[in-house]
């Protein structure tokens with residue numbers, strides 16, 4: 001059958017027909033919100049490079065958790081920003097540190113809301129790198145026990161999922177072993193398996209005060225030119241015991257998401273990162289792009305590429321507008 005019997009526009013004519021034939025749908029439960037948690041009291045501090053996103057102190061989290069749960073989001077991922085940083089990022093695995101207290105506050109307020117702990121050292125080290133920094137490089141093997149400790153502390157504080165984002169080799173295996181040894185065998189690992197050395201993380205580093213003081217992350221995060229390597233990274237993490245895997249950033253990596261979806265059966269996440277958010281918000285503020293359509297299209301495209309769940313700073317915005 002061909003034109004004129006076949007007409008693709010038949011299914012596009014009305015909203016009802018378009019809804020009937022839509023392949024990809026998105027609901028609040030598919031989205032995970034991302035929160036920045038700081039020391040202090042009653043802090044609700046805007047982030048200049050991320051209009052609409054706030055840094056919150058721990059006492060603000062009960063309300064925030066309830067809001068997120070009421071909106072029906074799939075959960076929240078937490079990033080801690082400590083008052084003081086040191087070479088080994090010790091505040092990242094202190095049971096009384098910012099991230100542990102934040103997790104406890106969220107779980108106390110809404111036990112049913114899924115809380116994911118980002119596991120990395122860059123927010124907690126004074127040099128801003130994701131591990132132990134020695135002779136201008138991040139020392140892989142020395143970093144593993146610190147990441148493992150961070151994961152155990154987060155899980156003990158009540159995190160439902162731990163999500164290593166550091167890109168050290170062998171970290172999933174090290175974290176799995178440490179969790180199992182600490183009787184936390186039921187805590188799943190969401191691995192940032194294919195994480196690129198992306199310029200789109202810029203606004204996050206302002207938000208989390210985690211920009212490296214010298215050098216960059218290209219010695220451990222992936223080269224944006226590589227896609228086959230992403231599949232190897234994911235395969236390695238699955239072998240090491242990852243329960244779920246992530247591709248990051250999202251919109252610059254739709255091809256990687258699609259290829260990962262074809263190859264792997266595990267739940268697949270994508271992270272619509274700070275730069276993707278700021279790029280859209282900046283253009284929306286100037287009237288160059290139309291909200292909310294451009295926001296919804298960006299999320300839908302990531303879902304269509306094959307991501308099951310999306311971490312996004314637009315999560316609450318999307319959920320507030322969602323109508324069945």
Ligand code: PBG
Pocket residue numbers: 118119120121122123165166200201202203204205217272273274275
């Ligand atoms: C590292 C981490 C980063 C992001 C999530 N986890 C920053 C980095 O690798 O520099 C970036 C997220 C974003 O840009 O929104 N702990």
